[in-house]
Amino acid sequence: MSDCNNLDILKKSSLFSGLLTDDEQYIMSRISHFQMRKGACLFKIGDVAERFYYIKEGSIRVFRTKADGSTEELALFTAQDLLGEFDFARHAHYDATALAREDTELVCFPAIGLSLDDLKKEKPDTVSRILLKSLSMIANRLRSTQKLISENTTWVQELRRRAYEDPGTGLWNRAFLEEEMRRELQAPTTLILMKPDRFKILVDSLGHSAGDEAMMRIAGILKSLVRQFGRGWAVRFKSNEVGLCLPRCGAETGREYAERLWNLINLIPPIKADTGFPGFSFTATVVYGVWPDMADDWDFLVKQQYAFMLEQWQAGGNRVVPFPENIKTKVPNNG
Known part of the structure; x- marks a missing residue:
């Protein structure tokens, strides 16, 4: 995939809107392209949201299994959709399972094998800007559902700490x-x-x-x-x-x-x-x-x-x- 197409994908996420050119170039060097077979698991309940995904082709179903063994379908993500962006921004644990509904091609950030902490050691200024964008995105999402974001919420404090802490010292x-x-x-x-x-x-x-x-x-x-x-x-x-x-x-x-x-x-x-x-x-x-x-x-x-x-x-x-x-x-x- 060309850098131009990669950049178009990145800008679909509000996390990457308005970043510096150097930030965009670095981020493009830290994404992965991969394929999943039908029925393969992308993530399951309890996994940490260490990255988010863009679906190039195919589809991903997200669901929960109830106590009685029945399945609650939550969402179906198809080509050109972003998946997991909000959970990634909060560094949350997934509360659902995601499976490939068919053979599916995806792009993810950070690249497979890398964590956000790894990137923070490489480019702390860039990652700080991403984390600050995530705070803004989370606040906007919560306001849109008529909820209030509290500066004292534990995960908000943790996100702010990660955004503003130098990883080396x-x-x-x-x-x-x-x-x-x-x-x-x-x-x-x-x-x-x-x-x-x-x-x-x-x-x-x-x-x-x-x-x-x-x-x-x-x-x-x-x-x-x-x-x-x-x-x-x-x-x-x-x-x-x-x-x-x-x-x-x-x-x-x-x-x-x-x-x-x-x-x-x-x-x-x-x-x-x-x-x-x-x-x-x-x-x-x-x-x-x-x-x-x-x-x-x-x-x-x-x-x-x-x-x-x-x-x-x-x-x-x-x-x-x-x-x-x-x-x-x-x-x-x-x-």
Whole structure:
């Protein structure tokens, strides 16, 4: 099947409407085409909805078997229908069985052998956007049946967690910072951004596993600081760039926590030298700013402070620097 046809299929689902071109290309690389013989089982009661399906040809009947052994027919899905989209969005357990009514050809996402958690490790931003779309889709479906969606419903909370959690570290991801943080802002809010120095040397010398282990240590430090402060969020922006958002935290306390973070990074045990490896000591570039003291617009502060952090990192790093008020910066290449 051509990419064009694949894309047409994807856009039948509201989960994939309005995604970025890069998202669409990635998703198309993570679908499977397969065939089922008449009578074959697609899923049964109790199975987790790990993917959803588009029927190219044939048909699928969905039914329940009652306690008395009789069958309750629930739906018949035929060519060009989507099947299981709502259950997939909720990561629900199926409450019915689906069998091929005839020889049937289907397309599924994610591809057979992959889970959404696998994709989240590959492309966390893309999967976050899909999960956020699923929240919107679920809310619309429930409203259409005159039901109310509760933010405190367990599965809604779990879906939000999956949408906004970085899979590698358990930190909040950048989508949370950009899309949800404005709801949580309480003036003053300190934003602390941090980038470890020379991290590429560590990864190039010892491999990605060493980098992952280091990021887990850094994530633990950030979480401990949030616990010490008593509120706030530890966030992973991109790759090894992380930070803290501390509500009701002014410049003086923000500076104190920025310095604590810098000191704790320096206290991570160095990695000893080995054959062909000179050793590695941890240092970091830390920049802190305060909303709305240093910028009235939160999004502007995030963007400009991030650019300023990269400038400081490229200038040699290993420092704690306040974000200058009313600064205009260009985003440098962070390599």
